[in-house]
Amino acid sequence: MVFLMRCLISLGLLTTGFVSAAPVSDSNKQTTTTCAPVHLFVARGTSESPGDGSIGSLADLVLHANPGATQEAIDYPALPFPVYITDVGIGIKAVTDQFARYTSSCPDSTLVLIGYSQGAQIMLDALCGSGSILKGGIGIPTISEAQGKNIAAVVGYGDPGHTAGESWNQGTANTNGSGPITDRGL
């Protein structure tokens, strides 16, 4: 599987998470009003049903490995072409708003972002900036460095904005995504 990591940081938190595949109970998956030690934002891929989507299997491993951790799914339409670009804009706003809401309530929680496909793109656009309005973004990060100070890991699989050869890429993919975004970087 392709494993991508753009403009980031550390996988220290995640490396503990891969040994167990035991399911996480539903009660651990609710958004909580109390502040968790570790909180996950999970963004599903294009055309997946609302919720965590297929990347939820990775989120479950991280939740299971971090007792008390909580998660929230990014609430966006995840629509395909021909409205994909518009939908990316909606998704970036959803990531930005949900991230701002959680970090203002819980400034000390450790944060993890996990996205697949369009979900990877909107998270990385919010954090790192996106190419331009032609690609659905506004070109600059919409999550500030101060808001992101407690991010421990960001994982994006199957990002359509993937550009081959970037220093933050992980794994074996050596081709571009469908719409490579080259001017990212923190």
Ligand SMILES: *[C@@H]1O[C@H](CO)[C@@H](O)[C@H](O)[C@H]1NC(C)=O
């Ligand atoms: C990926 O896309 C970038 C930007 O369009 C381009 O410069 C680069 O040559 C492409 N790389 C591959 C391997 O297609």
